[in-house]
Amino acid sequence: MxxxxxxxxxxxxxxxxxxxxxxxxxxxxxxxxxxxxxxxxxxxxxxxxxxxxxxxxxxxxxxxxxxxxxxxxxxxxxxxxxxxxxxxxxxxxxxxxxxxxxxxxxxxxxxxxxxxxxxxxxxxxxxxxxxxxxxxxxxxxxxxxxxxxxxxxxxxxVMKHAEEAASIAPAFGDGWLGFLLGRAYYQLLLPVRENLERNGLRDLDYSILAVLSMGEERTVEELDRLVSISGSRVSEDDILKLAARGLVEFQRSGSAQENKVKFTSAGRSYTIGLLAIAKSAESNAERDLDYREAQIMKLLLKRVIQTTASSLPEHWHKDQFWRPDNLWRDRSPPDAA
Ligand SMILES: Cc1cc2nc3c(=O)[nH]c(=O)nc-3n(C[C@H](O)[C@H](O)[C@H](O)COP(=O)(O)O)c2cc1C
The missing domain is CATH 2.30.110.10 (Electron Transport, Fmn-binding Protein; Chain A)
Known part of the structure; x- marks a missing residue:
């Protein structure tokens, strides 16, 4: 039947x-x-x-x-x-x-x-x-x-079976998200760091240049607030060092609010070069991911950023970083939280 x-x-x-x-x-x-x-x-x-x-x-x-x-x-x-x-x-x-x-x-x-x-x-x-x-x-x-x-x-x-995926990195913090995110970030940063070191610059200098790349004419106080998301602080001394290297201009003529930091043309092209190194490290990291894996990874990271953003101070929101005069104008800025 x-x-x-x-x-x-x-x-x-x-x-x-x-x-x-x-x-x-x-x-x-x-x-x-x-x-x-x-x-x-x-x-x-x-x-x-x-x-x-x-x-x-x-x-x-x-x-x-x-x-x-x-x-x-x-x-x-x-x-x-x-x-x-x-x-x-x-x-x-x-x-x-x-x-x-x-x-x-x-x-x-x-x-x-x-x-x-x-x-x-x-x-x-x-x-x-x-x-x-x-x-x-x-x-x-x-x-x-x-x-x-x-x-x-x-x-x-196609995603690798969980067991197979787990065997890729058994030693890496047992799936502790913070460890994985941190490790991935620092490994992505390695080529940038090598370049910074060769030029006698520090991670902090990169943070300052990266914030300026999102929009110039910032006060030291503003740079300090924005960079402090990385755990580092920016002082006037740090800006003067970058100015001595010919990478930024800093005119100390008026009050702290009037003294703005901006790129010199050498600083602007050096920073564009650094961003290109960072971008190429990112492309290399994505090479072994297929298109959809890369999309999913970014989507999930955005979700993590979103769900952990509620306690962020106002000055760390996206609109505080990005300004119309950013160096990414023709390179579409990454859309973070
Ligand atoms: C993922 C997917 C698989 C499909 N597989 C078939 C299939 O094996 N055979 C088929 O006749 N139509 C299949 N279709 C539907 C045809 O692609 C669809 O009817 C198409 O319009 C036919 O085109 P035509 O009318 O111009 O010949 C599939 C559609 C999708 C989205």
Whole structure:
């Protein structure tokens, strides 16, 4: 006896099977390119090399794929969610703005994916409301990009299993957040520090220059307040040292409120250089993270910043740091709390 299948529940149960996401493309006899997002892709045979995928009978590209001798399967990379959505929308010009090269049978090949298979159609099978296409792989490319994942109707990313992730750094403070954040911060700072040391400067000088990079013309008192988030204090003496190095200008003519610190042009270009070193250290650190891991990490850190911000003094809020004359103008300032 068979149980009646509730389509909603059936779809939901199928959704618990995690897949990658592909875009399958072909070239029509009308000279146009066709393609759609498909997660029904699977491997079939090693020898000969074969893959399959299935196409819904309601798909507007069914007549073209039924006639085609070739197709290409692109396994999407983690940062290709938007192109996946674009190719899942019927009736639009899906290829607009996409750079394509041509494969077997003039099939359009897309860039930026994780892997790509060019296939010759060898079988078509009836599959209920879908048609199953089996292709022999004639050529393939593997680009080593982390893949986009689909599970339960949502996109996801591949994360290492908790146990495997734990083995990466068993000695690091047993998951103590403060230790991990501090350690990551100091390691990111290493190349900046090396440069500071070579120039006879200290961490404190970097903090002062970094605050000035967010907006100049600050009083010593203001710099002291803003830098004090790092635990260090700024005195007039510290500013005079930077002035003696030719990095800042400090005119002591009037009251403490009138004596403002600003960059010399040498100081401004040195600071831009330091920020570039910091940015490149950050890119290196992100290199082993895939796009979505990097996004999630930043999102979670912002949450930590937000949830711990309630006790921050007013002068440590974002608008106190950033001014229109900041050095990041064309570099989009990081959006912190
Ligand atoms: C993640 C995802 C996976 C999909 N997998 C398939 C699939 O395997 N087969 C299919 O026919 N449609 C699949 N679709 C739906 C098609 O992409 C969608 O119906 C598309 O509009 C069909 O394009 P067309 O009408 O231009 O041919 C999927 C959609 C998404 C978002």
């Amino acid at each position: 068979t149980t009646p299948i509730d389509p909603v529940q059936f779809r939901k149960a199928l959704g618990s099977f995690t897949t990658g996401v592909t875009i399958v493309t072909t070239h029509g006899e009308d000279g146009k390119d066709y393609g759609l997002t498909a997660n029904s892709f699977n491997s079939v045979s090693m020898d000969p090399p074969m893959v399959l995928w299935s196409l819904g009978r309601k798909s507007s590209s069914l007549p073209v794929f039924s006639q085609a001798n070739h197709f290409a399967v692109h396994i999407l990379a983690a940062n290709q969610e938007s192109i996946s959505n674009r190719f899942a929308r019927s009736g639009t010009d899906k290829f607009a703005g996409c750079a394509v090269t041509r494969g077997h049978g003039q099939v359009p090949l897309l860039d930026g994916c994780s892997a790509r298979f060019e296939c010759r159609v060898v079988h078509q099978y009836e599959g209920g409301d879908h048609v199953i296409f089996v292709g022999e792989v004639m050529n393939f490319d593997s680009f080593g990009q982390p893949p986009l994942v689909f599970h339960g109707g949502n996109y996801g990313l």
